[in-house]
Amino acid sequence: MGSIFNTQQVINGLQLGSIYALIALGYTMVYGIVRLINFAHGDFFMVGAYASYGAFYIFNSFLGKGTPLAIVVLIFAMVAGGAIATLANQLAYKPLRYKPKLSSLVTALGVSMFLEYFFSAFPLIGASPLGFPEIIHRATFKIGSAMIDNYVIIDIVVAAILMVGLTLLVQRSSIGRAMRAVSQDKDASKLMGINVENIITWTFLIGGAFAGAAGLLSGMTYPRIDPYMGILPGLKAFIAAVLGGIGNIPGAMLGAYIMGLAETFANAWNSLLGAGIAFIILIIVLLVRPTAILGEKTADKI
Amino acid sequence: MSALLSIENMSHYFGGLKAVSNFNFEVPEGVIYGLIGPNGSGKTTTFNLITGIYRPTEGKILFDGREITGYRPYRIVHRGVARTFQNLRIFGNLSVLDNIRIARHFNFKAGLFGSLLRTPGALKEEKKIREESMQLLEVMHLQNRALEDAKNLPYGELRRLEIARALATKPRLLLLDEPAAGMNPKEVSDLMDLIRRIRDEFNVTVFLIEHHMKVVMGICERIKVLDFGETIAEGLPEAVGKNPKVLEAYLGKRGA
Amino acid sequence: MGKRKLPQMTLIAVLLYALIKVLSLDSIGALNGYFMIIINRSLIFVILTVSLNLINGITGQFSLGHMGFAAVGAYVSGTITTLVLKLSPDVASSYPIFIGAIILGGIGAAIMGFVIGFPSLRLKGDYLAIMTLGFGEVIRIILNNINYVGGPRGLLGIPKFSTFTIIYAFTFFTIVLIRNLVQSSHGRAMLAVRENEVAAELVGVDTTRYKVLGFVVGAFFAGIGGGLLAHLLQIATPTQYGFYASALLLVYVYAGGMGSITGSIIAAFGLTFLSQFLQLGFDSLSNMTGINFGSEWTMVIYALLLILIMLYKTEGLMGMKEAKLLVIEEGTK
Numbered sequence: 030m031g032s033i034f035n036t037q038q039v040i041n042g043l044q045l046g047s048i049y050a051l052i053a054l055g056y057t058m059v060y061g062i063v064r065l066i067n068f069a070h071g072d073f074f075m076v077g078a079y080a081s082y083g084a085f086y087i088f089n090s091f092l093g094k095g096t097p098l099a100i101v102v103l104i105f106a107m108v109a110g111g112a113i114a115t116l117a118n119q120l121a122y123k124p125l126r127y128k129p130k131l132s133s134l135v136t137a138l139g140v141s142m143f144l145e146y147f148f149s150a151f152p153l154i155g156a157s158p159l160g161f162p163e164i165i166h167r168a169t170f171k172i173g174s175a176m177i178d179n180y181v182i183i184d185i186v187v188a189a190i191l192m193v194g195l196t197l198l199v200q201r202s203s204i205g206r207a208m209r210a211v212s213q214d215k216d217a218s219k220l221m222g223i224n225v226e227n228i229i230t231w232t233f234l235i236g237g238a239f240a241g242a243a244g245l246l247s248g249m250t251y252p253r254i255d256p257y258m259g260i261l262p263g264l265k266a267f268i269a270a271v272l273g274g275i276g277n278i279p280g281a282m283l284g285a286y287i288m289g290l291a292e293t294f295a296n297a298w299n300s301l302l303g304a305g306i307a308f309i310i311l312i313i314v315l316l317v318r319p320t321a322i323l324g325e326k327t328a329d330k331i
Numbered sequence: 332m333s334a335l336l337s338i339e340n341m342s343h344y345f346g347g348l349k350a351v352s353n354f355n356f357e358v359p360e361g362v363i364y365g366l367i368g369p370n371g372s373g374k375t376t377t378f379n380l381i382t383g384i385y386r387p388t389e390g391k392i393l394f395d396g397r398e399i400t401g402y403r404p405y406r407i408v409h410r411g412v413a414r415t416f417q418n419l420r421i422f423g424n425l426s427v428l429d430n431i432r433i434a435r436h437f438n439f440k441a442g443l444f445g446s447l448l449r450t451p452g453a454l455k456e457e458k459k460i461r462e463e464s465m466q467l468l469e470v471m472h473l474q475n476r477a478l479e480d481a482k483n484l485p486y487g488e489l490r491r492l493e494i495a496r497a498l499a500t501k502p503r504l505l506l507l508d509e510p511a512a513g514m515n516p517k518e519v520s521d522l523m524d525l526i527r528r529i530r531d532e533f534n535v536t537v538f539l540i541e542h543h544m545k546v547v548m549g550i551c552e553r554i555k556v557l558d559f560g561e562t563i564a565e566g567l568p569e570a571v572g573k574n575p576k577v578l579e580a581y582l583g584k585r586g587a
Numbered sequence: 588m589g590k591r592k593l594p595q596m597t598l599i600a601v602l603l604y605a606l607i608k609v610l611s612l613d614s615i616g617a618l619n620g621y622f623m624i625i626i627n628r629s630l631i632f633v634i635l636t637v638s639l640n641l642i643n644g645i646t647g648q649f650s651l652g653h654m655g656f657a658a659v660g661a662y663v664s665g666t667i668t669t670l671v672l673k674l675s676p677d678v679a680s681s682y683p684i685f686i687g688a689i690i691l692g693g694i695g696a697a698i699m700g701f702v703i704g705f706p707s708l709r710l711k712g713d714y715l716a717i718m719t720l721g722f723g724e725v726i727r728i729i730l731n732n733i734n735y736v737g738g739p740r741g742l743l744g745i746p747k748f749s750t751f752t753i754i755y756a757f758t759f760f761t762i763v764l765i766r767n768l769v770q771s772s773h774g775r776a777m778l779a780v781r782e783n784e785v786a787a788e789l790v791g792v793d794t795t796r797y798k799v800l801g802f803v804v805g806a807f808f809a810g811i812g813g814g815l816l817a818h819l820l821q822i823a824t825p826t827q828y829g830f831y832a833s834a835l836l837l838v839y840v841y842a843g844g845m846g847s848i849t850g851s852i853i854a855a856f857g858l859t860f861l862s863q864f865l866q867l868g869f870d871s872l873s874n875m876t877g878i879n880f881g882s883e884w885t886m887v888i889y890a891l892l893l894i895l896i897m898l899y900k901t902e903g904l905m906g907m908k909e910a911k912l913l914v915i916e917e918g919t920k
Contacts, residue, residue: 121898135837136898138834138893143894147887149883150887264724309725312721312725315717403793408789422778423782424778425782433776433779443804446768447767457772
């Protein structure tokens with residue numbers, strides 16, 4: 030078998046990391062703006078996967094498999110993810126904005142449980158896993174000793190395009206500037222005439238849309254979806270965001286790729302370690318340098 | 332008079348900002364000692380350093396001749412230093428009595444199992460703590476409030492409760508952080524009587540930070556004036572009150 | 588004043604026990620086997636909820652991995668009775684050993700609580716929640732990978748030692764002991780940590796010690812609850828004790844009121860019964876309509892309940908108040 034650190038594993042790790050990155054961004058943006066660990070974020074990813082599944086069967090008949098269909102399905106996934114995230118924000122998180130932080134956290138748990146069980150209870154969907162259709166024909170080719178299929182490229186490229194887009198949005202657009210301002214200081218932003226609630230809505234919308242896109246990529250790549258599919262990737266993406274310094278957008282991307290690689294290598298070595306590596310990383314990061322990694326020191330003025 | 336508290340070459344920096352710079356002073360046993368100075372002059376930071384909330388960047392703190400620099404706050408309390416806070420820190424959802432009992436807690440010798448099983452030994456100690464706490468509430472004229480939730484008390488009583496709670500730890504040195512803040516003139520003069528009475532009845536040394544000139548000049552026997560982390564005057568109230576540097580810094584004549 | 592409360596509680600507990608026992612007699616038949624199962628589950632959930640409340644509501648920390656502690660209790664006691672000693676519930680002399688195994692499970696969980704309590708010294712609020720979640724998941728993953736205890740399939744064929752009497756007795760002692768603790772000097776120190784950590788430290792409370800103590804004692808009783816559950820259901824699987832089971836316990840604690848033992852007791856009974864009635868309702872709905880309404884709908888309602896509590900009644904049913912019966916003396920919480 031040789032070393033576990035071979036090209037194949039690196040590629041697999043980057044592919045997984047791309048999916049984590051899209052989810053981690055939503056976590057980190059929402060945390061940056063409203064200081065909420067949105068437990069339901071992984072479920073927005075799940076909603077995106079189911080929306081893609083539905084969109085495939087609606088449009089397959091007149092578009093046929095291939096790139097145009099994939100783009101339509103991607104748009105559907107992103108709209109669904111964005112819509113559900115915005116809805117959750119409006120109905121569940123907004124009323125608790127100025128209540129203790131833990132109230133929102135527990136509410137987020139409630140939203141997460143609700144989405145998962147509602148999807149598994151809903152007759153058309155159900156708790157049992159569904160096989161995800163092939164939207165684009167899968168083709169495998171060989172580079173050196175590594176087997177690569179076109180899905181690897183799709184995952185990595187789509188994630189990269191979206192992330193570049195987000196970076197431009199945050200750096201260049203007025204919404205992006207407002208987002209950065211709000212994440213620095215909510216009250217000062219308000220005084221500067223920024224509509225803070227508006228910016229929070231945008232943040233949920235974008236974060237949810239990215240999670241939805243990740244849902245599609247994950248469905249295509251690992252072709253099985255179920256209502257609970259968001260739990261573990263959600264947690265791992267969150268851990269990636271913590272690893273990169275939560276609230277920090279490039280940090281979340283970097284953390285996600287590290288997470289994807291670490292998990293792939295660990296899995297190749299030992300499946301127990303593979304399953305636990307994310308949590309081990311979490312525990313180490315939080316124990317060793319909680320304040321540094323979280324990027325901010327919470328001062329308790331005495 | 333020997334020094335109960337002595338601070339030697341103490342400095343503290345937040346990042347690059349110096350909050351307290353090369354402090355040296357002694358609080359003699361038995362006096363009412365006042366530390367005054369404008370906002371941001373390092374008063375509360377000094378209290379936070381003495382009580383172990385911050386660890387001084389440089390220097391030493393000695394209490395009763397023994398070093399307490401870098402001790403965890405609760406251990407400093409056990410040594411005999413208690414304090415109140417500028418913005419009240421009451422256990423609001425607990426009863427007034429419980430607020431006091433918690434401060435008597437560290438004398439509680441019964442272990443976990445004693446409490447779980449309510450052994451006679453543990454119950455006897457609980458009874459003693461309750462009695463002592465009620466006595467203290469009586470001295471502070473709070474006995475009628477004992478069973479109320481602390482958060483329901485009016486402001487003046489909360490201030491008294493906080494002092495009572497500090498006294499419940501049986502301190503030798505009591506640090507009061509702006510005790511007169513938010514009080515009307517009548518309450519201020521009651522407070523001054525109370526502080527004197529506490530010093531005499533509980534035999535404690537009082538060290539207070541205050542904005543209120545009347546309080547400081549009225550009850551303090553020794554005064555130290557700070558400005559931007561440095562001492563500009565020190566001594567008896569009459570002398571300090573006439574010091575031109577103090578008048579300038581404290582009464583804000585600078586630039587006028 | 589304090590002297591009278593325990594006998595009074597004991598008396599009521601004994602009467603309640605006798606009442607349930609009589610009503611469940613075959614000749615009376617008011618409480619059939621189905622009801623007894625619900626009552627047994629409710630009692631175990633009382634233990635789990637009260638013990639979580641000690642950590643989250645009383646000490647003001649936040650555990651999202653509480654079922655991890657219960658898992659340790661379930662697997663330790665289950666391994667002893669099932670795999671090591673191969674005890675049989677038909678032999679009267681094996682009951683004391685079973686009780687010993689349950690307590691050992693509690694001790695195992697307490698050790699885990701000690702380990703997990705340490706992060707609470709550095710982390711607060713949401714990060715502590717995430718950390719405990721991480722630890723809970725690590726416990727689950729490890730159990731998944733130990734073949735000796737069945738791996739992902741779980742520990743099967745656990746003897747059915749958890750009788751109503753045993754569960755009832757353990758629940759009673761859990762309530763009494765935790766009540767005693769909370770209303771003691773040590774308990775007040777824990778409450779002080781919840782109310783204001785800085786102030787607690789500055790009136791001489793060793794906050795480090797009391798945070799860890801909250802985790803250790805809470806975990807101990809969770810381990811007891813887990814052990815009893817395993818010997819009631821006769822199976823322990825890693826998924827039973829996963830993150831969502833822990834999250835579900837939060838619904839119970841919040842519904843009853845953070846910091847109220849009384850609230851936790853009422854919530855554990857109320858919600859366990861509610862879930863059974865909802866199940867019956869959905870079953871008959873399925874029969875009537877021909878559409879299958881699965882058990883997931885119950886969970887949908889629980890999730891909505893949690894959201895609604897957080898939005899409209901954060902203090903839960905009881906807030907921080909206790910029933911008179913559980914208050915040892917006035918002026919204590």
